[in-house]
Amino acid sequence: MRDPRAVALRDWYDRHARDLPWRVPPGSADRPDPYRIWLSEVMLQQTTVAAVKGYFARFTAAWPDVGALAAAADANVMAAWAGLGYYARARNLLACARVVAGEMDGHFPQTEAELRALPGIGPYTSAAIAAIAFDQPAVVVDGNVERVISRLAAIETPLPASKPEIRAEAAAMTPEERPGDHAQAMMDLGATICTPRNPACVICPLAVHCAARAKGTATSLPRKAPKAARPERRGYVYLARRGDEWLTEMRPERGLLGGMRAFPTSDWSETPAPAPPFAAEWKPVGEVRHGFTHFRLTLQVLTTGAAGNPDRGTFGPLDPASLPTLFAKAHALLT
Template identity: 50%
Template structure:
């Protein structure tokens, strides 16, 4: 080994000590999170799985209270596997992406029924379960079972594309990113390596104004050396959705509210809602009442002033709210039911419906 090689800074393609630097940083600076095992302790696959599902496209802050509620009510996977889907959906209400809750329940049922209550300990075995895709399978395999694999999430994509100044845009760059990310694994502690990169992505290598001075990988980060680290990862621009409009009906019968369940598939699948029209682009609200014929004779409608607005990932929504109060023995139309206003908090309402009800009830 020559002197110059030992003293010169290594070129970025050749930094074999990066895995070790990463783990050394993790041992000093790792975040304390409710689902994360303490240093040296074995991770609980159930908690790792539950947290990974909740954290898909969702912030650590939002997940915290939901994670605590779930593990308090269902301390292990077999208890969750015996719970009803309705209970799971109610507990999930407000967290978003509700197909995750259905798949979570289906996965718990599968682990309980087909695997004796024990999670598969390989990436392939995990990948076969509902709601577990390539990222989550790798994450659980690495974190809970110490398999040598590198999960690649949004954080790691950002860190790695900056570290190597990868010019290829997402999602085409995914295979390359996976390959480069894998070089950051050492001979052991794959889960800690992955969590180190996620912590760095979340706290240092942030989308805007990264704190490069604090990064354990800063001295040979190609993006930082070029000075354009914030421009990574490259991605193609996306198109915005078109405004949709509709009407919602807040019908009360004394202290009760008229509700129904949405179809199991599709937008807000299986969640509870108040009756309403379709949501369409180019719809004028004057046409909305005509689309709810089963409610026409219900009573005296009052159109609430203003509108309820909500923005989904792929379209903005504007709802006109009509309210009516009906006689005490009025029957609910087919497919609908009355629920007491006092128990609305326990219903599986998505946030847009909570806005509608608050608007219609003058809360």
């Protein structure tokens, strides 16, 4: 028997689905492009739809299919990704594209298990691609779905301990028919109606099925365990300019902001040691702060007009848009 909640949700989605550049509208005879679904899902990890749209448009214009992306130069892809954050995703994106293009004749596998074996594709992303691109009855649970299910079932256990219960509830609701549309409907509902604050319960298609609404606890769910305070680290970043050229270097492939073009820095720690790339009179011009997943960073920004002979990096033209956000912030202090 079909879950009446899934039926109500699908009917709502057929009328109110968001128009997204990677999405095939409900009722369309076209099938979603697995490449575009995969690219959008990787970009959307820990990032908003609003932030992703421009990047998605630029990527698909430059690299319209997985073969084109696989053939792209690493530096070009990393530069195009700059500002989107979580740069390991871009490195995994290239690795995955090259496996699909080189070993799978450009065709993405259709099952969760096969998708999960590809670089950068975890349990959520594999389920989303399987459901949306290939209409597999996969259970897709992102942050929006966690919120919707927590409220529908009035799950009081705080996240992340409630994840198994949420997944079980989501699985019970996932239909065999049109599972891709169901997955996207759940995401749309969480993004537009069952929002973190002030959910629009009066127009929600699942209001009559929602246990939290009946109890008056919807706005308090999902509960979350208290987060530990992130440690603070400090460091120095060095901006040397020679006419229209700037001193930059490629960060190591492994580690934070790996493979990205950046200004030279010291180590990042509680007590960093200065590490200028060459001897000169370095003038402090301010500080920039940036939050990473596991710590917060404050960099003192120093600059010089001396050319010097750097022991790392090279002078050259610079497009600030190609820099990670942290270094774009430092550059902005001088412009």
